[in-house]
Amino acid sequence: MASSLIGGLLRQGFDAAHIHVADPDSGQLNRLIQRFKVHGFAENKAAVEGAQAVLFAVKPQVFRDAALPLASILSRNRPLIISIAAGVPMKDIGRWLGYPAAVVRVMPNTPALIGAGAAALCANQSVSEKQRTLAQKIFDAVGLALWIENEEDMNAVTAVSGSGPAYFFLIMEIMQDAARELGLPADVAGSLVRQTAYGAVRMAIESRDDLATLKKRVTSPGGTTAAALKILDSEALRKLFLQALTAARDRGSEISAGFGKEQS
Ligand SMILES: NC(=O)c1ccc[n+]([C@@H]2O[C@H](COP(=O)([O-])OP(=O)(O)OC[C@H]3O[C@@H](n4cnc5c(N)ncnc54)[C@H](OP(=O)(O)O)[C@@H]3O)[C@@H](O)[C@H]2O)c1
Structure with missing residues (x-):
């Protein structure tokens, strides 16, 4: 995640x-250091000295250990704190740092690696307009960056876009397997599925029509798509997706709740 953000920033002309x-x-x-020609530090304290913004790109379970030793230096300089750690609440970050830190919590996703990420950002009350703009600029560099008002919605965001790439990969995998069952060679099945997914997504993004209209346009009455959608486009499938996203959201809430339980 850190590499993709640095790469995106450099592509956007950051120094x-x-x-x-x-x-x-x-x-x-x-x-x-070698790949991006950035300044590297073995010590976190040295890296954050004089920083305008400090982005924690560490695993949620090591966030507290990474943050605690930085508390005094950060409370002196008061930079913008950006966290991409899944499930770590902003109030815990403030508690670990020991002052009312300006925190922007972000849920990015892996397509950020190729500049096609989708990130949701949430700011606490200490964040200034200038700091918001800076956070926006950083995540604009690797894809779409949207603000949400309620931190609680981060778990729903995680369920949709954080985990979302895996759902699309699963659907593509299922289509690819079905294509092979229908007798297509593996390479043909794989290429057709990937390019079809890419084309459909581009149409969904570039078209002004909603998804139902786009779907209808591919579906001539009595035709092949109609035959497939008669099986696929069911209440059962919609229910399955709702159940899956609800499970992801609830797991996010569970993980977040766990962070408040340890000693500060
Ligand atoms: N990957 C995703 O799809 C995704 C999506 C949304 C959010 N996120 C969030 O992004 C964060 C990073 O994820 P990732 O997949 O990029 O993880 P990662 O590949 O494990 O990267 C974390 C990096 O932080 C380093 N690190 C560990 N402890 C540190 C410390 N005390 N000080 C400084 N650096 C330290 C790690 O070094 P070592 O390898 O030596 O431990 C590692 O290089 C996570 O909190 C995750 O929840 C990831």
Whole structure:
């Protein structure tokens, strides 16, 4: 995630000299320095010194350990804190840092790696307009960046766009397997499914028509698509998706609730 954000920022013309990176793994740190020509630091404290914004791209379970030693330096400089850690509530970040930090919590997704991410951003009350603009600029660099008002909605966002790429990969995998069952060679099945998904998504994004209209246009009465949709477009499938997204959202709530339980 950090690599994709750095790559996106550089593509948008950010100056590599203004990006400071820390990673406890020296091999990983060196790879980032060599690839992006950013300033690398073995120590987090040295990396955040004088920063305008500090982005924590660490796993949720190590966030607290990464944040606690930085509390005094960050409380002195008061930079914008950006967190992409899934499920870590903003109030816990403020609690670990020990001051009313300006925090923007973001749920990005993996297509950010190719500049086609979808991220939802949420700010706490301490975040200024200027800091909002900075956060927006960072995530605009790797795709779509939208603001949400309620932090509780982050779990629904996680269920939709955070985990979402996996649902699309699953559907493509199912279509690919079915295409093979129908006798197509593996490479043909794979290429047709991927390009069809790509074409459909581009049409959905570029067209002014809603999804139901786009679907209807492919479906001539009594034709092949109608035969398939008669089976697929069912209440059962809609219910299954609702159940799946609800399970993802609820798992997000469970993980978030776990963070408040440890000692500050
Ligand atoms: N991947 C996704 O699709 C996705 C989507 C949305 C949100 N996120 C969130 O993005 C965050 C990063 O995910 P990721 O997949 O990029 O994880 P990752 O590949 O494990 O990257 C985390 C990096 O942070 C480093 N790190 C660990 N402890 C640190 C510390 N104390 N100080 C500084 N750096 C430290 C890790 O180093 P080591 O390898 O040495 O531990 C590693 O290089 C997670 O919180 C995740 O919830 C990810």
